Amino acid sequence: MNTMVTTDRQDERLQSRVGVRGAITDVIERARGGDLGVIPVAVGLVVIWSVLQALNPVFLSSANLVNLTLESAAVGIIALGIVCVLLVAQIDLSVGSVSGLSGAVLGVLFVLQGLPIWVAITAAVVMGAVIGWLYAQLFNRFGVPSFVITLAGLLAFLGLQLYVLRTRGSINLPFDSGLVHFAQLAFVPAWLSYTLAVLAAAGLFASGYVHARERRKAGLSANSVTMLAVRSAALLAVLVFVVWYLGRTRGVGWMFVLFVGLVLVMHYLLSRTRWGRSVYAVGGNVEAARRAGINVKAVYTSVFVLCSTFAAVGGILAAARLAAVNQSSGGGDVNLNAIAAAVIGGTSLFGGRGTAFSALLGIIVIQSISSGLTLLNLDSSIRFVVTGVVLLLAVVVDSVARKSRTSHGRA
Amino acid sequence: MTSTQQAAEQRTDGVVLSLRGISKHFGAVAALTDVDLDVPAGHVVAVVGDNGAGKSTLVKILSGVHPPDSGTICFDAKEVSIPTPAAAHRLGIATVFQDLALCENLNVIQNLFLGQEVRPLRLNEVEMETRSWDLLRQLSAKIPSVRVPVASLSGGQRQTVAIARSLLGEPKVIILDEPTAALGVAQTAEVLNLVERLREHGLGVIMISHNMADVKAVADTVAVLRLGRNNGVFPVADVSTEDIIAAITGATDNAVSQRNERSQARQARDKEGLSS
Numbered sequence A: 001m002n003t004m005v006t007t008d009r010q011d012e013r014l015q016s017r018v019g020v021r022g023a024i025t026d027v028i029e030r031a032r033g034g035d036l037g038v039i040p041v042a043v044g045l046v047v048i049w050s051v052l053q054a055l056n057p058v059f060l061s062s063a064n065l066v067n068l069t070l071e072s073a074a075v076g077i078i079a080l081g082i083v084c085v086l087l088v089a090q091i092d093l094s095v096g097s098v099s100g101l102s103g104a105v106l107g108v109l110f111v112l113q114g115l116p117i118w119v120a121i122t123a124a125v126v127m128g129a130v131i132g133w134l135y136a137q138l139f140n141r142f143g144v145p146s147f148v149i150t151l152a153g154l155l156a157f158l159g160l161q162l163y164v165l166r167t168r169g170s171i172n173l174p175f176d177s178g179l180v181h182f183a184q185l186a187f188v189p190a191w192l193s194y195t196l197a198v199l200a201a202a203g204l205f206a207s208g209y210v211h212a213r214e215r216r217k218a219g220l221s222a223n224s225v226t227m228l229a230v231r232s233a234a235l236l237a238v239l240v241f242v243v244w245y246l247g248r249t250r251g252v253g254w255m256f257v258l259f260v261g262l263v264l265v266m267h268y269l270l271s272r273t274r275w276g277r278s279v280y281a282v283g284g285n286v287e288a289a290r291r292a293g294i295n296v297k298a299v300y301t302s303v304f305v306l307c308s309t310f311a312a313v314g315g316i317l318a319a320a321r322l323a324a325v326n327q328s329s330g331g332g333d334v335n336l337n338a339i340a341a342a343v344i345g346g347t348s349l350f351g352g353r354g355t356a357f358s359a360l361l362g363i364i365v366i367q368s369i370s371s372g373l374t375l376l377n378l379d380s381s382i383r384f385v386v387t388g389v390v391l392l393l394a395v396v397v398d399s400v401a402r403k404s405r406t407s408h409g410r411a
Numbered sequence B: 001m002t003s004t005q006q007a008a009e010q011r012t013d014g015v016v017l018s019l020r021g022i023s024k025h026f027g028a029v030a031a032l033t034d035v036d037l038d039v040p041a042g043h044v045v046a047v048v049g050d051n052g053a054g055k056s057t058l059v060k061i062l063s064g065v066h067p068p069d070s071g072t073i074c075f076d077a078k079e080v081s082i083p084t085p086a087a088a089h090r091l092g093i094a095t096v097f098q099d100l101a102l103c104e105n106l107n108v109i110q111n112l113f114l115g116q117e118v119r120p121l122r123l124n125e126v127e128m129e130t131r132s133w134d135l136l137r138q139l140s141a142k143i144p145s146v147r148v149p150v151a152s153l154s155g156g157q158r159q160t161v162a163i164a165r166s167l168l169g170e171p172k173v174i175i176l177d178e179p180t181a182a183l184g185v186a187q188t189a190e191v192l193n194l195v196e197r198l199r200e201h202g203l204g205v206i207m208i209s210h211n212m213a214d215v216k217a218v219a220d221t222v223a224v225l226r227l228g229r230n231n232g233v234f235p236v237a238d239v240s241t242e243d244i245i246a247a248i249t250g251a252t253d254n255a256v257s258q259r260n261e262r263s264q265a266r267q268a269r270d271k272e273g274l275s276s
Helices: A019-032 A039-055 A062-087 A095-112 A117-142 A146-164 A178-184 A190-217 A225-247 A254-272 A274-284 A286-291 A296-322 A334-344 A357-375 A380-407 B002-010 B055-062 B085-091 B108-112 B125-138 B155-167 B185-200 B212-218 B241-249 B255-275
Strands: A170-172 A324-326 B015-026 B029-040 B044-049 B070-075 B078-080 B093-096 B173-177 B204-208 B221-226 B229-235
Touching: A019 A225, A039 A357, A039 A380, A062 A095, A062 A225, A062 A254, A062 A274, A062 A296, A062 A334, A062 A357, A095 A117, A095 A146, A095 A170, A095 A296, A095 A324, A095 A334, A117 A146, A117 A178, A117 A296, A178 A254, A178 A296, A190 A225, A190 B125, A254 A274, A254 A296, A254 A357, A274 A286, A274 A296, A274 B108, A286 A296, A296 A324, A296 A334, A334 A357, A334 A380, A357 A380, B015 B055, B015 B204, B029 B044, B029 B055, B029 B204, B044 B055, B044 B185, B044 B212, B044 B241, B055 B093, B055 B173, B055 B204, B085 B093, B093 B155, B108 B125, B108 B155, B125 B155, B155 B173, B155 B185, B185 B204, B185 B212, B204 B212, B212 B241, B221 B241, B229 B241
Parallel strands: B029 B229, B044 B204, B044 B221, B093 B173, B173 B204
Antiparallel strands: A170 A324, B015 B029, B015 B070, B070 B078, B221 B229
C-alpha cells in the first residue's frame, strides 16, 4: 500500500472510511439521510416471511419456494418494464391488458391458426413493442400525460383481448409444446445451478478486481481485495444456499433464470451505458437533460417500447405457466402487482431513482404475500386488501425517504 | 462618448466574439436594436442593464436559442450563424444558464459528462472521474467528493459544477447568466474567483449581472444595455458605480446619485470643519 492520498480523497472534510466496517458505516449513514436503497424491502421480506411461516409451516418449504420463484417470473418481467417507465417519472397502467392481449395473440396464432410457436411468440412481442411506440408517439407529439394514455390503453387493449378471444373465451396451450414445458417443467440441473452460482460470484469478483485495478492505476481510491473477496463470498454463500434449498425438491426453474438474466441485462443497460444515464437524467430533470443534448423524446420512446415489450413477454410466460389463455388473463391484480413490485423494490414514483433489482426484490415480496395467503386458505378479497396495504406502505416509505433526503440535502 | 472609444482601443486584438448591429423583435416589441458587443480573449465583459433591457435576449441569441432578426455575429474573425444550441456548442460558445440545469439525482461526474459520456456502451467511469478531478482542480473548486449527488452541494458548488461542465467542450467564450444571483457572501466570492480563473485561462467571458459590486470586482469592461440598445461600453478601471447606474437607468438623478452627493457634500463639510 502506498501512503499517497488518492485523487478523490484529498479533501480534508472527507471522513475516511475503509474496509468492510467502513462500508457498513457508509450504508447506515446513507439510510439515515433517506437513501434507503434495499433496506425497507429486505426488512419487509424478513417480517413477511416470519409471519407467514409462523402461520403456516409449509410456507418456507422448498416446494413452496420453488413455486414462488416460478410464479414470480412473469409478473416480475412486467415489473422490470415498469421500473424503466418510473425512472423517467412516467407510468404505464396498461401492462396488465397488454400482457393479456399478448397471451391471447399467442394462443390464437399458435393454437387456432397452427403457426409455429416462434412465429406466434415473435408476433406477440412485436405487438407489445408497437403498442409502446404508439404510447410514445402520443406522449411526445401531443404531450398527453402518460397516465391518461395508458389508462385509455388499459381499457382499449382489454377490449381487443376480448375481441381476439371472442369465439372461444379460453384457449388451452398443448402441454407437449416447448413453451409450456419451459414454463412448467424445465429446471436447471443441479450441477449447472452450482456452476452458475460460482460463475456469478467469480464474475462479481473479477469485474470488481479489474475496476479496482483501473482506479488504482488512475490514482483513485478503490475497494481493497479483501473487501471484494468478502462481497463475492457473501454472494456465493447466498446463491449456493438458495440453489441447495430449492434443489431439495424441483430446483431452480429456467423461467426464473430467464427473469434474473433479464434483470441483470437491464441493470447493465441502466448503470453502464449512456442510454441508462440519460434515463436517470430525464427522470431527474427533463430540462437539464434536454440542454445537455440528450434526445429526450428518443429516451421516452425507448422506455415506453421497453415497458410494453416486457409486458408482452410477461404475458407469454404467464400463458405458458397456466398452459391457457382466457378472458381474464392479465386482468385482476396483474397490473397493480407489477407496479407495486417496482415501488416496493425501491423505485421511486417521483422518477430518477431505483434499480433493475427492485423488480426482482419487489415481486418476491408481492408473490410471498400472495402465496402465503393462498396457503392460509384466505380468499382473494383479503389478498387484495393486504397487497393494497403493502403497496401503500411502500409508497409511504418512498415519500418519507424523499422528504428525509430533501432535509439531508440528498434529494 | 470618450469612454466608449477608450474601450474600443483597449480591445485592439484577440477579439473572439464580435456582434454588430444585432436586432431582435418579438412581435411588435423590439427586444434588441442595433446592439454591438466585442469579447476579447482573456477578458471579462459584464453586460448590465435594467429588467427588460435585453440581456436575456442577447444570451439566447448567443447560445442559439433564438436566431437574431438582423446583424452579424463574428466568431474568430469569421461570420457565423448560431441556429441551435448544438451549433453554439460546436463553435465554442458555452452558456451557464441561471437555473444551472443540473440533475439533482445524479452525482457530480454524471452531471459533468451528461450527454457526452466516455465510451457509450461500457461507460469508462475511471476516465470520467479522473477528468472531473482535473477540471475541478483547474478551477480550484472546493468540492469534497465527486461521487455525491448534486442535491447535497451548496449553491456555489453547484455553480462551479455547471461552469466546469461548460468547460468540458473546451469553449473559447463562456456566458454566465447571473452567476451570483442566489448566492451568499462566501459563495459569491467563490464564484468570482472562478471567473478570474476563467480569464487566466484565456477565455472570453460574458457575465450578465445585476450586482455592481461583482461587476467592479471581476469585469474588465462593462457594456450597458438600455431598452434594447447599447448605452455605453466602459472600462471598469475608470468608471464609477454611479456612472454605470446612470447609464442603466438613463438618468443622472436617482436615489444612488443623490445619496452620493449628500455624502460627498457631508465629507466636504467635515473637511472644512476640520481645517477651520
